[in-house]
Amino acid sequence: MQSATVTNPLREGLPQERTPAPCAMVxxxxxxxxxxxxxxxxxYNLALEGLLPPGFSVVGYARRDLEHGTFRSQMREGVNQFSxxxxxxxxxxxxxEQGISYVQGTFEDPGDYERLGQELRRLDRERGTQxxxxxxxxxxxxxxxxxxxxxxxxxxxxxAEPGSWTRLIVEKPFGRDxxxxxxxxxxxxRIFEExxxxxxxxxxxxxxxxxxxxFRFANGIFEPIWNRNYIDNVQITVxxxxxxxxxxxxxxxxxxxxxxxxxxxxxxxxVIAMEPPIAFExxxxxxxxxxxxxxxxxxxxxxxxxxxxxxxxxxxxxxGQPVPGYREEPNVDPNSxxxxxxxxxxxxxxxxxxxVPFYLRTGKRMPRRVTEIAIQFKRVxxxxxxxxxxxxxxxxxxxIRIQPDEGISLKIAAKVPGPQIxxxxxxxxxxxxxxxxxxxxxxxxxxxLDCMLGDSTLFTRRDETEAAxxxxxAILEGWAEAPPPLFPNYEAGTWGPPEADEFLARDxxxxxxP
Numbered sequence: 364m365q366s367a368t369v370t371n372p373l374r375e376g377l378p379q380e381r382t383p384a385p386c387a388m389v390x391x392x393x394x395x396x397x398x399x400x401x402x403x404x405x406x407y408n409l410a411l412e413g414l415l416p417p418g419f420s421v422v423g424y425a426r427r428d429l430e431h432g433t434f435r436s437q438m439r440e441g442v443n444q445f446s447x448x449x450x451x452x453x454x455x456x457x458x459x460e461q462g463i464s465y466v467q468g469t470f471e472d473p474g475d476y477e478r479l480g481q482e483l484r485r486l487d488r489e490r491g492t493q494x495x496x497x498x499x500x501x502x503x504x505x506x507x508x509x510x511x512x513x514x515x516x517x518x519x520x521x522x523a524e525p526g527s528w529t530r531l532i533v534e535k536p537f538g539r540d541x542x543x544x545x546x547x548x549x550x551x552x553r554i555f556e557e558x559x560x561x562x563x564x565x566x567x568x569x570x571x572x573x574x575x576x577x578f579r580f581a582n583g584i585f586e587p588i589w590n591r592n593y594i595d596n597v598q599i600t601v602x603x604x605x606x607x608x609x610x611x612x613x614x615x616x617x618x619x620x621x622x623x624x625x626x627x628x629x630x631x632x633x634v635i636a637m638e639p640p641i642a643f644e645x646x647x648x649x650x651x652x653x654x655x656x657x658x659x660x661x662x663x664x665x666x667x668x669x670x671x672x673x674x675x676x677x678x679x680x681x682x683g684q685p686v687p688g689y690r691e692e693p694n695v696d697p698n699s700x701x702x703x704x705x706x707x708x709x710x711x712x713x714x715x716x717x718x719v720p721f722y723l724r725t726g727k728r729m730p731r732r733v734t735e736i737a738i739q740f741k742r743v744x745x746x747x748x749x750x751x752x753x754x755x756x757x758x759x760x761x762x763i764r765i766q767p768d769e770g771i772s773l774k775i776a777a778k779v780p781g782p783q784i785x786x787x788x789x790x791x792x793x794x795x796x797x798x799x800x801x802x803x804x805x806x807x808x809x810x811x812l813d814c815m816l817g818d819s820t821l822f823t824r825r826d827e828t829e830a831a832x833x834x835x836x837a838i839l840e841g842w843a844e845a846p847p848p849l850f851p852n853y854e855a856g857t858w859g860p861p862e863a864d865e866f867l868a869r870d871x872x873x874x875x876x877p
Contacts, residue, residue: 632721
C-alpha cells in the first residue's frame with residue numbers, strides 16, 4: 364500500500380522556480396570562512412533542489428597551495444558542518460564536486476589571472492558553461508580594487524562569447540564612509556557596468572525581509588494605516604549573543620555602526636519606509652528604497668549625542684557561561700574605543716513618515732540572538748477602559764521577526780474570559796516553518812540564484828549604497844569630535860548600557876523587549 368503524499372495547500376499554485384543559464388562561479392578568497400560556512404553550503408542546497416543550471420561549476424581562487432581534491436574535501440567538510448541539509452548525500456556530492464576546481468594565485472599577479480582565464484575556458488569546453496561567469500569577492504575589502512583591476516587587465520570582465528554575460532558580487536563592507544564608498548564605486552565601475560555589479564547584503568535574502576514587501580503591498584488592510592497618522596514609532600533591533608568570533612582585527616577598525624547599521628539595518632529601514640513601487644522589478648523597487656534613504660533627516664555632527672548612544676561590553680555571562688569583555692578579546696586594542704553597541708534615532712522627512720521616530724539598536728554579547736522590526740501604533744484616541752479593566756494593556760504592535768523563529772505577530776487587546784471587563788494584550792501571528800511546512804532557504808541560496816538569473820532586486824545599487832552612508836558618515840564625524848565615552852559601559856549578557864533606556868525615556872517611550 365502506497366503512503367499518501369502530504370501536500371501543503373498554502374503552497375498549491377505557486378509557480379515553479381526558474382533555472383538560470385549554464386555558468387561558472389569564481390570565488391576569490393575561497394580558502395576563507397565565508398566559502399565553507401555560507402557559499403558552498405548554499406550552492407550544494409541549490410543543487411539538491413535542482414535549481415542549478417546544467418554544467419554549473421565553481422572555481423576556488425586563493426593564495427593557499429591546494430590540489431583540486433584537497434579543496435573539494437575541505438568544501439565537503441564545510442557542507443557537512445554548516446549546511447541546513449546535512450549530512451551530505453554521497454551520490455549528490457559525487458555529481459556536484461565534478462564541477463569544483465581550484466586555482467592557486469595571488470590577487471596582485473596578472474599572470475595568475477591568465478591561468479584563471481585558461482581554467483574558465485576549459486570549463487566552457489568540457490562542462491558547457493557557455494562563457495557565463497560570476498566573480499565573487501569573498502576577500503578582505505582592501506583587496507576589492509586590486510582584483511577588479513586585474514580582472515579588467517586580463518579581459519575577464521568582458522563577455523567570453525557572443526551572448527554570454529559576466530557579473531561581479533561584492534561583499535560588504537562597501538567602503539568605510541561616504542567618500543570611500545564613492546571612490547570604490549568609481550573604481551569598480553571603470554571595469555564593470557552597473558548592471559553587472561551585485562552588491563550583496565545577505566539580510567535582503569532572508570525570507571522574512573522579502574515578505575515585508577508582500578505583507579505591505581499584497582494586503583489591502585495595512586497600507587492605509589502605514590503612515591504617521593496611525594504609527595507612533597518604529598523600532599529595529601539586531602541583537603547578537605556572540606562576541607566578535609575571532610574577527611578582532613577587523614571589528615576593532617569597524618564597530619557596530621559600520622558593521623551592522625550602515626548596511627543591514629538601513630536596508631530594513633528602507634523596506635519598511637519605502638513607497639509602493641510601480642512594479643516588482645529591480646529598478647522600480649530600488650528607486651523607492653533610495654528615495655526613503657535620501658529622505659532621512661540630515662544629521663548635524665555637532666549634535667550627534669542627541670540622537671545616538673554608544674556602548675562597549677565588559678565581562679559577563681551569556682547563556683550561563685562566563686565571557687570576556689571586548690577589550691580582552693584576541694586582536695583587540697586593550698584601550699579600544701570601538702563601539703559594540705549603538706542606538707540611534709532617525710527621522711524620515713516626507714509626507715508618510717513626518718514626525719515618526721525610527722529607533723535602531725544593535726549590540727554584541729546581548730542576552731540572546733534576535734532580529735526584529737516592531738511597528739508600534741498610536742494608542743486609541745479615547746480610552747473606554749480604565750483602571751483594572753485595562754491593566755497591562757499595551758499599544759498595538761506589529762512585530763516582524765527576521766531571526767530566529769521567522770514570522771509576524773500582531774499584538775491586540777482582548778477581553779479576559781469572565782463576568783468582569785478585564786483586558787489583556789494577546790498576539791495573533793504565524794511562523795514560516797509551521798505555516799508552509801518547509802524550511803526557509805538560507806539567504807545566500809536566494810541571492811546566489813538571483814545573481815545567476817540576473818535579477819538584482821535584492822542587491823544594492825550605487826546610489827542606494829551612497830545614500831545609506833550619508834547619515835552614518837555624519838554620525839562618525841560627530842563621534843570623532845565628541846569626548847570619548849566611558850567604556851566599557853554595559854555588561855555582557857544585558858540589553859546594552861543604561862543610557863540606551865534613558866534615550867527612549869526622554870521621548871516618553873521604551874524599548875520593546877523582543
